[in-house]
Amino acid sequence: MTDQEIVSPLVIPNTTRVILLVLDGLGGSPLEPGGLTELETARTPNLDALARDGICGLHDPIGRGITPGSGPSHLALFGYSPLKHQIGRGVLEALGIGFELQANDMAARGNFCTVDEHGLITDRRAGRIPTEKGAELVQLLRTIKLPGVEVFVEPVKQYRFVLILRGEGLSGPLTETDPQKLGAPPLLVKALSAEAARAASLFNQWVAAARELLASQQPANMVTLRGLDRKPDLPGMDAIYGLRAAAIAAYPMYRGVSKLVGMEVLTTGDNIEEEMEVLRSHWTDYDFFFVHVKGTDSAGEDGDFDRKVSIIEHVDSTLVPDITQLGPDVLVVTGDHSTPALLRAHSWHPVPVLLHSKHCRSDAANAFSERECAAGALGRFPATEILPLALANALRLTKFGA
Amino acid sequence: MTDQEIVSPLVIPNTTRVILLVLDGLGGSPLEPGGLTELETARTPNLDALARDGICGLHDPIGRGITPGSGPSHLALFGYSPLKHQIGRGVLEALGIGFELQANDMAARGNFCTVDEHGLITDRRAGRIPTEKGAELVQLLRTIKLPGVEVFVEPVKQYRFVLILRGEGLSGPLTETDPQKLGAPPLLVKALSAEAARAASLFNQWVAAARELLASQQPANMVTLRGLDRKPDLPGMDAIYGLRAAAIAAYPMYRGVSKLVGMEVLTTGDNIEEEMEVLRSHWTDYDFFFVHVKGTDSAGEDGDFDRKVSIIEHVDSTLVPDITQLGPDVLVVTGDHSTPALLRAHSWHPVPVLLHSKHCRSDAANAFSERECAAGALGRFPATEILPLALANALRLTKFGA
Secondary structure, three states, rough: OHHHHHHHHHHHOOOOOEEEEEEEEEEEEOOOOOOOOOHHHHHHHHHHHHHHEEEEEEEEEEOOOEEEEEHHHHHHHOOOOOOOOOOHHHHHHHOOOOOOOOOEEEEEEEEEEEEOOOEEEEEOOOOHHHHHHHHHHHHHHOOOEEEEEEEEEEEEOOOOEEEEEEOOOOOOOEEOOOOOOOOOOOOOOOOOOOHHHHHHHHHHHHHHHHHHOOOOOOOOOEEEEEEEEEEEOOOOOHHHOOOOOEEEEOOOHHEEEEEEOOOEEOOOOOOOHHHHHHHHHOOOOOOEEEEEEHHHHHHOOOOOOHHHHHHHHHHHHHHHHHHHHOOOEEEEEEOOOEEOOOOOOOOOOOEEEEEEEEOOOOOOEEEEEEEHHOOOOOEEEEHHHHHHHHHHHHOOOOOOOO | OOOOHHHHHHHOOOOOOOEEEEEEOOOOOOOOOOOHHHHHHHHOOHHHHHHHHOEEEEEEEEOOOOOOHHHHHHHHHHOOOOOOOOOOOOHHHHOOOOOOOOOOEEEEEEEEEEEEOOOEEEEEHHHHHOHHHHHHHHHOOOOOOOEEEEEEEEEEEOOOOEEEOOOOOOOHHHEOOOOOOOOOOOOOEEEOHHHHHHHHHHHHHHHHHHHHHHOOOOOOOOOEEEEEEEOOOOOOHHHHOOOOOEEEEOOOOHHHHHHHHOOOEEEOOOOOOHHHHHHHHHOOOOOOOEEOOOOHHHHHHOOHHHHHHHHHHHHHHHHHHHHHHHHHOOOEEEOOOOOOOOOOEEEOOOOOEEEEOOOOOOOOOOOOOOOHHHHHHOOEEEEHHHHHHHHHOOOOOOOEEO
């Protein structure tokens, strides 16, 4: 395994530039056994040419058979072990709505739920109240004050919200309050270490106040909290890899994860053309660009095979030639995970990856597709090794062992 | 690595069914360099069709270059690390003869040996006495009683037997008594931890009594004990994977290992047709079926290339279509290790594996053989990842990291 502990001491300065182009949920599957995937179906002459001259493979974001969430899969693409650096659901939820987490913040994912007169849960999602109702109740919860900390409550969607406590001396690990079954009362938050005692007490005070405030509401008369954790303190890509790194991503989750690893998050519109314009105008300011395309994943989640195909074709015909024209020393094109339209969800399937630089060997992959990448010389490998490989091709790593 | 620690928390309920069909010792080698293996020689239209629509690869039961025993290789197929969960030889020998080990049992593999008048070993296998003689001596050894524990002595073959102590407070780790060379006396059993003291003392008492009882015998006038250990306490497949798992295997060793991981071991005759009947009649009772075919390994061990070919063809023409007709959501066909007829023994060669489900991508493997599997998109991977992959394809795992 090419871990950061091995790579980081080998970093040397260079003026080369790397682009990591991520088509979210790129990997797919055929609609019928033996058929073609979305990427295999798409007409992609420009990506095929890069695959032919470059080197290809398939990466596993987490491990064989494991379906990744977007947070861990992007961490892996940035070279951070998603197993070693597990991020709490509260933090991911906060990143997902674009909340600006600070170093000492603790975040929890909240659910409105329904309890009966004995305080036992009868519906863990409060009848999936509409988003507007959730936002209205969040306004109510914002009136709760706690001693010595700032409190933020942010609506997410339907019955979901995020609770953030900001202040000195807050720390996990903490247990969750959702008993994960009906007929049981919400649990108390428990501190799993001595340092976590203050945070546990504050979260419990908040829940007690929320219970009172919501008592007369129906069906959302109570809350549960899950995934209570601190913002992880990850070393930045500048410290680990010596890279001035920038993210060009329109969606909050990806901007948030980029920020976690110390990237500069550039302002962009949400279409491909706008992202390209941002890349072009900052081309000389950074060493590393993460460019994120969301549409492929959304189409997959919608079960829209044809739309996913056409988004891939659009990327191929517009973004890829424009990127190539900038002349990056290393261009990596891949996905963060697979989102087959057949499954309408993220999946465990490994993800096609192509790497193009002037130091690539040629291999058997003559087009950019799951099938061709399976025959590529990069083989099947963990996503965390993509970044070290890109750095090597950018001549930004020296010898191991003098 | 897709470890159980990662997979287990992701398990979600589903009603899908998985079949793991194991052709023991499936992998082979050509009789002449450049020739065909047994599987490549066999005509297998049904397996080839599954390989074409499914996805293929080669698995390493333990690691590259390592020839596995049947116990560890099956543990790996069931998703248990064979390195982390090492099973004592005594326990494996007991499982191999179908002895019903209980939770607190300790088992040792015994050898009859020959010692001279000074007690020094002159033949570590007592001239390979015939099996009948071994059984007769075992009767003699059964007269030995020990304080506070039950003692079982069971013949295995020729000079080999199993010794089992049953009682409270028995524990390893213990050293072995075989000095592994001639001209040395059998060693005393030593406790390698404080808790192991009582077991060490009991085994030594037993050996001292055996020495007296056998004194007048020739050539089997003494014994050595190896691989003294407890029955391992493995978490069951229900706890780890949420699977109601059943084993359909005729031979004691495979039934024993299945029981170790909490499978229900179904009663079956020892031919393929009987196994299929058992599978069919229990089809709705379990989520996971391990179906074991022994003949391929036996033919390999006998050095009978042609018989191995014809057993593979028999499985292809009878068992495979019947299994397919049941409509499992996931079907995995593989071996536990390779047993090339050329070697007349287990070998280190990686093992062909095919996985068929409606969520498979197609790959370059268009038939089921070592050569085609080497080109398959599953690549080359550890056997312990087969089970997580099967669960993923059965839609029995949720996302890692929201």
